[in-house]
Amino acid sequence: MARFIPCADEVGGLQRGKSPTAKLFQTFCEEGHYRGRTVPTGTRQGIYAVTPSGKLLASWNSRRPDYVAKQMAAALAKWDSMGGAERLPEEALVSGPRPEDHYPGDGLVLQVFSRDLPRKGGASCDDWRKDAWNIDHLWLSAEEARALAGGKLPDAASRRLVRLHGRDNVRGQSRTYPEKSIVEAALASAKTTADGGKTTLRLTGQGAVRQVGRWKINDRHDETAEHVRSFTGSMIGTAIWDGERFTRFDLAWVGERTGATQYNGRADDPGPAPMAVVFRLAPKDDRVAPSWFWDYGWR
């Protein structure tokens, strides 16, 4: 692995984007493992070993260790056989617009973890799903963060939080809730202690979403039908505000989820069952954008 520069990215943006980087991806992915594929989907997700000039060395979409090791070795052998002119781009690549361009360095950047909570009767299965968890990100602007420290997260931000993070993604991707599915969305703070310039805050809130509609719930194995999904719970947490920014932020949204969506692996486990979503300060080097950033409306 040390011989590679590892990177990760969202494949949809690369497949559909118009930036020079996206265009380069669209070229080499059509030489890779899913080249030309349209059925069952047109996705080009997977692992790609490429030269910095965009020449494909190897590609695969497998997690089998022996196979992955073999593909990486093949990619390195091909790399070693190339000359410098073939490896490197003729001119430096230019980045296109990215969600990460909006990283709110002066605001609040949180990692968002979701996981099932223990339930009566034990877990619904005995495989990887019983320990499943997921990670996303929540960004608040400096204004929104300051408002929360002052007593209340603005309504638009509360609604964004509930709509984007009330979805059950513990076992896999799930789309956000539409605006009209919000039942309750509020997050407030109250001062508990003050020490010099640092104020300790108690966070409390409510979040509830419920959607009725027609969609699939079992990957590509079922037909579109009438379904309901929901998440209803309370928020509780603690935070420290130093007058400029949050230096600690621990918030838990604990509630009951119901329903399933196409790719979230709940067709056989629709609940109701307990789930928790935890929001914590992200490390400074974590600049990955919220997965539904384009729903933020930040321009």
Next chain:
Amino acid sequence: MGYDGDMVLVTLLLSVSIQTPPSTAPQVTPETLEGLIEFVVPTDEELKWRSVPWRPTLFDGLRDGAAKDKPVLLWAMNGHPLGST
């Protein structure tokens, strides 16, 4: 019989409380918050894959690959692999 708003409200509330099943979710208090967060946040073992120095975009990978004359290993998924997949 006249309109008795209070009675209607009491009846409605009783009806709601009887018809609403109890939530399966636990009550979290300030005293139990830390334990709950510890349960939900992934362990170091679960986060080990994030110790790989993944650049967060293909552009970053290609730029650094060119600077260091190294091949680039791109992990591209529906949903950012370092975010919500």
